[in-house]
Amino acid sequence: MTRVPRAARRLPAPARRRRRTSAYLSLLAWLCGLLFFLPVAWMVLTSLHSETDAATNPPSLGASLTLHGYREFFGEGSGISPWPPLINSLTASLVSTLLVLALAFPAAYALSIKPVRKWRDVLFFFLSTKMLPLVAGLLPVYLVAQHTHLLDTIWLLVILYTSMNLPIAVWMMRSFLAEVPVEILEAASIDGAGLATTLTRIIAPITMPGIAATALISFIFSWNELLFARVLTGVVAGTAPVFLTGFVTSQGLFLAKVCAAATVISLPVIAAGFAAQDKLVQGLSLGAVK
């Protein structure tokens, strides 16, 4: 906060004190960062240990590393492959994200660039759906899915995840679209560009970083979802989080295996999150914070 001149060797006492405080605060910041990261580091380290080394007290930090936990996760011992749930998760997340983008992009246009009447009310309607727990509508969804034979299919999850992420996406994209310069749009309309052309040829390229961030956040939320996947899927369409909950056995040591599983399943989210880091706040705060 305080800017101390670099070359000042003989600083007055208060400045020197301030400088020392600043060093302590930096140290504290580092400690906080490391403390919060510690469980993650521990997870990764444990995943690389053998089951016996993982389950010692005190923990054996320097134990030799092995990929045994990962091999176990990929079904070496049990013969249960994690690929079907991983592919289910990937399909559900990717397809729903694409659907979200396809629906949210034009909607955001109609809420920012050429706004409909009462666009604020519409915007807040979108947001309010996000604030009401979908679990309260779980039963009707289940019953309808049962009748339409959508239970235990990915498509049901795709529909639900799309509706879950659509409000966030509309809000995010609206805030990105609102930044498109008006002159460009006027020029386009003078040149006779229609809605589709304007959206795909003019607005999309300008707002690409925003669209990408929206896609990543929508992907993360779909990938993480457990409750609906657990209730509405079974053997066929179970997703990675559901697979993870069924992974813990009551017999034998499983800590390294669980940590390996948790690491593998979190990897796509961590990658997406780091990629979207700068826009993460804007997405999570629904575009209210830049």
Next chain:
Amino acid sequence: MPTQATDASAHGPNGASHARGRTTMDRARARARRAPLLPALVFLIIVTQLPFVATVVISFLRWNALAPENRGLAGFDNYRAVFTDPALRSSVGTTILLTVTVVLVSLLLGLGIALLLDRGFRGRGIVRTLLITPFLIVPVAAALLWKHALFNTSYGFLNGVLTWLWSLFGSDSPPQPDWMTSTPLAAVEVALIWQWTPFMMLILLAGLQSRPADVVEAALVDGASSFDIFRYLTLPHLRRYLELAALLGTVYVVQNFDAVFTLTSGGLGTANLPYTIYQTFYQAHDYGRASAQGVVVLLCSLVVATFALRSVSSLLREESVR
């Protein structure tokens, strides 16, 4: 902000035309404006709002999946059952306690860390990245991590560290608490706080960085202390961001299912409302009562949501003024 400009131009022609008789062209134009919005709006209403309506209807029915032929109107019976059910009443209490604790603690921690990160220092980007990571662990994975790798009595990391510390001082009988059974709710809370502090931190840090620097510098020149600056400049500026972070955090934490389900399976007084609904629905097959619970949850959320929406809307207005 461009929205303002386009907004004005959007209402301009309408205002100029005769207010009474809107011409066909106006109507066609309005329809053209609405067209890109409709798919998203209709989709969302069908998938998220119709189920709520159905839930309200079912909540007044006597309907158990195990006795499907005995279906009929139940009046307020389900609601009576819901409100006299001690399990549900305690789960309301648990939900409130869990949400308030998690949101408050992670908000305070997030504020502290955001203040630390708002200063320039070496490796700031790295520290920020380290801090965000907990938020990016899949919630189920995080819950499993805490349950088995950290809280476990015999080989969890926490008790391992205790063994270490005690052996440093020459003791070989360290305390080995059973975190999950002695303090089950606190265990869930700690795991959630760990995941939600980065969220709060990110929003508050964004708030801090939008604070006008010149005012702070002027105050420094005038000899204001760091505390004064925090109390009279930073905190008032942060108020909206604190509100927003708290309310969005509340919205997400109230709906938490993963941590409760994985860590304690709702046992030992940790069952919150989403978990209780899940249980009623999944295990008891009492559709009517599950729906009545759903309606109660819905009404509670509506109260929180109203406040949250107001906060977001004030931020939105502030943004358009800027």
